[in-house]
Amino acid sequence: MKNDRRIVILGGGYSGLMTAVRLARRARRTGARITVVNPADQFVERLRTHQAVTGQDLAVLRIPDLLAGTGVAFVRAAATAIDADARTVTLDNGTTLGYDTLVYAIGSTTDTGRVPGADVHAFTLDGARAAGFAARLRELGPGDAVVVCGGGLTGIEAATEIAESRPELRVTLLGTDRPGAMMGDRARAHLDRALDRLGVTVRTGARVARVLAGSVELEDGATVPADACLWTAGVRAPALAADAGITVDDRGMIVVDGTLRSVSHPDVHAVGDAAAIRLAWGRVHGTCQSGIPTGQYTADAIARLLRDRPLAPFRFGYFHQPVSLGRRDAVIQFTRPDDTPRRAYLKGRAAVLYKEAVSASPWKMYRLGKRMYVTSIVSRGGRATREAVPYRPAEDVGSERVESGSR
Template identity: 65%
Template sequence: MTNGHHVVVLGAGYTGMFSAVRLAHRTRRIDVKITLVNPSSRFVERLRMHQIAAGQRLADHQIPDLLAGTGVTFVQGTATAIDPETRRITVDGSTSLGYDTLVYALGSSTDTGKVPGADDHAFTLNSPEIADRFAARLTEVAAAGGTVTVCGAGLTGIEAATEIAESRTGLRVTLISPDEPGGMMGAKARAHLYRALDRLGITLETHARVTKVLPEGVELADGRIVRSDACLWTAGVKVSPLAADAGIATDDRGLILVDATLRSMSHPEIHAIGDAAAVRLAWGQLHGSCQSGLPTAQYTADTIARLIRGKTVKPFRFGYYHQPVSLGRRDAVIQFTRTDFTPRRQCLTGRGAVMYKEMVNGSPLTTYRLSKRMNVTTIISKGGRATHRPAA
């Protein structure tokens, strides 16, 4: 690679922002231009979206402010096409950006397309604007003593249901899922979760599959209708079709297939990170989360800096270490995990867990600010011996 290198980062979520800021610091003494492309100028704290949905006001962090002093150029717009052969990106259907290296960090969003009516009658946490509209609807529903349904009892659904139930007195909350809430936790952490759900008066509909979302309820596979004055959909995710449409090799979900250095299997000048990448390690495949996303961003920024300097790179290594879940503002549970995300015996609950979770939620912004002047690591665990072996 030569000097005058142009790196374009698509997406300014947790991973895209970190990769841009860290790469700027790592290449500050060489001729590298970095451009960050994102549809909105607001940095979205996805870890706190359930708080917005419950009606809480969060700080408005602007991307240009977070980039100040880094030398990174911010382009506000939506990437609408990629031409890997000419190495050009089309933004908003007209503007064209050339690149030498592309960091693909477009992330994922809630998928409302698989269940009839979900797209028309359910809210999501895909953006602060949608979450704000849901919060406004909750105010109306709570005033009438109505019911809200949260569909999906993964971590997002659990956090949303508990936040809503705690902050909206007089509102009935029903959590609907085909699986048991906290099924990925150990017995002690799961017991604490169920006590919190019971304390907050949340009704559980487990082993229940939603087949249709209606204007005033959700229909289950057994034919029952669960009344719902407002429905929040948190079940299932999808990724942008941009990579697949461009002919970049992807899996059946649209995630970019990457090698051991997180470079596209079909186009090695493209690096995929976070939810956009199908990252497989010896112990299994990463799932979308900030916990694994930030390490992929850190690794990729370091990898690109090394490649530009003509140096070799080592394979990406990572292991999970915790599963933090907020249960409203006054309770939380932290399940500590093995490398492959299976639960250990240890967990943290109560006030200590609340403080721990708040530290986790606030750590990305602190990391960005510190990364302007030093190399800050987000890789707590490299997975031990399991990640020394090549993926199967």
């Protein structure tokens, strides 16, 4: 069956590339034309950003190489506007792409807009700001202070990586809750010991009031010296979808139905951090663990739509919380589908090997996916995910976890 459908995928991260590689194989006999659009041709391993900023040499992975042999076209450009009615995307290179199906995989960035001064005086692990943080770390000397704001998994990995690679620096981790609050007691105890061993000062219950040029001011009036501040608390999606009139939530993420299609524009599929997904057990938070399965599901869903076949709703459950604690230690908390902790966990060398396997798995999966069908879904969430539930805005979700980065 030949239908000559134009499928445009915006974003070449974990979710976007999974969609592209799998869809190329699923739709190879349909005549569909698939194009991936991304501002850079290098694939950013967000699972390793905390390593990159501390000066570690990482493998260079290029998107064209990962797509080679799939028939997928690659355009190095950034999308500047979407006309959802005309079904076109305007790029910063002056060209316009038409589409019949759009996959929105642009993802999210760290939200520095909610606390005064964070957007000016704090670095993040996103793009150019990550490079700026790496440069700033190189300028620091013995006794200088680094403050990591955000006690989630991203903040923990960054703080421990900095403390291990630069033991002469004073590293402080600020968070409203204790590090590893979502873990079980034994995994969290190992995490606490690692932070203490690496000399990381942990301040819990710390709500940041504002970020200044050389310090972080807390709501209780205390001031924490900061020769460099790294912000890892909270995420927000770009305004591209909202500006196009596509329905988004309060953080700019596209509100989707049970098949990960926009509730306002069904020809738009949202994956990864770009999608506001809610299952029966709660809201899916942005991680590599959930993002790649959304790409896999969406590739299969589009292939079925090309053949006029019905869709089953997206099903997913979490399996683990892998956390690096520098290069020589880690902790892995195994979880129930709703991301609450099970009894099982790994620590030490076994956890390091496990975490490295997890970090290296996506690009290996892309390469293997060119030749065969591979799955990225470890858990489908059990009975609770057999039917989608209505979306609820973030302010109604309560204590469900939100953090930057991908795990």
